[in-house]
Amino acid sequence: MSLTRQDVEKIARLARLSITDAEMPVYVTSLSSIVNFVDELARAQTDHVEPMAHPLDGQHQRLRADVVSESDHHEKYQANAPAVQAGLYVVPRVIE
């Protein structure tokens, strides 16, 4: 299946990616070739096959005791943030 420019624009919007006009034709071509390639999966006979999400069978999500296990590292973590004020992450104004 071939993807159109409109398809790729929609995917980029869903993925929150800005794609420049110069990049767009390359993505239309390469994503179309990838979709064509994975379309091969349609040929596989998968009736009554359970989808597999985890590579090892019989593994369950572990639970732990509901106790505090981490200390406060916010200053260290926020040292990597592009903009911080009073311990808060700063973003462009959302509500006028």
Next chain:
Amino acid sequence: MLHTFSIGELGRRLSAKEISSVELTRHFLARIERLNPTLNALITLTADQALAAAGKADARRAAGEQGPLLGIPLIHKDIFCTDGVRTSCGSRMLDNFVAPYDATVVARLKADGAVMLGKANMDEFAMGSSNETSYYGPVKNPWDTTKVPGGSSGGSAAATAARLAPFATGTDTGGSIRQPAALTGVTGVKPTYGRVSRFGLVAFASSLDQAGVFARSAADAALVLQSMAGFDPRDSTSIDEPVPDYSATLDAPLAGLKIGLLREFFDGLEARNAALIHDALKIYRQLGATTVEVSLPNLPMSVPTYYVVAPAECSSNLSRFDGVRYGYRCENPKDLLDLYTRSRGEGFGAEVKRRIMTGTYVLSAGYFDAYYLKAQKVRRLITNDFRAAFKQADLLIGPTTPTPAFAIGAKIDDPVTMYLNEIYTIGANLAGLPGLSLPCGYVDSLPMGLQLIGPHFSEAKLLNAAHRFQEATDWHRQAPRGYE
């Protein structure tokens, strides 16, 4: 000279006080300074921290402590978080990111006294098979610097092959340890999914990612894996299974071992490459193993399956990069949406954006069943094929890659052709199986890899089989010219 010794030999010399870790560390730092500008295998050098850690290791030895990795230098793939050291994942997005904690793999090796020299170049977010997608430029293959080293752990592989460190860490989501190990003539181990903690490893595809090791022999890899492997409560998919003594069984006889030759791995394989695998099988038969042909009928579906599952997981994992909490932020965003889309559009490279969009597409309304759910079903069929094969054979064998290292630039513009490099490695990731690549000869003067795949938690058997092969051959002892 020090760079030619095995980890075992270096350990003996450190233990006998013939050399110090500081001396060893200086030796490798000098080699990196001299040889890395050509190779671009390391993107961050931590010389001061390394010398301090080496001094500490020497003090621990002086106090009577022993340990196979105490004072041994290593290089970490730049996907592992290293406290206080930039962890870029090969991306502009994380070019300014200083990890606030150590990955479990890093912490374990540090506790055992291994000395980090620096961080290795890699394909951006581990997405690539040639190390050409890195924000920091391609890594060169030390066997021929016009060729790629493979990827995504290309820097770790090239550094190990060029003897810039006795070993390096890597990660393998679709072949990212085994493929570059094959193309650079070193030994690479991808353990069972869940065997080594993923905590602190920048996530690409969480149901496939697994950390492992590059070394110059199976015996060295066994020492490193011993330190890395084991249960970690901080990784929700870590497996709580005891870790066997990998070195203890290296010499076990192979008499009676049943090796399955993977029929589908030879379809269309060039005769010279196939001949190397058949030569390796002869050696295994001389060592007492028997061989049987096995088939994985659904294996041809593994690459399309992977290129649905991995991008889907990647699109979800990489949604955390939003330009708000860490990583790249665009200049002068006009609103929040502009901040998100431009930070991501400018911070990610072309291949990463392609994978995120592929993943977004296969998970989107109307396509989920046809692609993602379908791929998860085919993943089970492939896993069942492996299960059936292990009823006939103890280990499976085949080539690691279809060809030796290719030229830089040859495939980078054609993603599907690039993806097919992983045709022999992806199956083990989909099924969560351990795999190992070891050098088995040359095609056009470039190294080729022999791949061993075993059942879940059979790392000891894989290392044993690889070690016995390496006792009977000397491919793994050969160094690229200029790096002896």
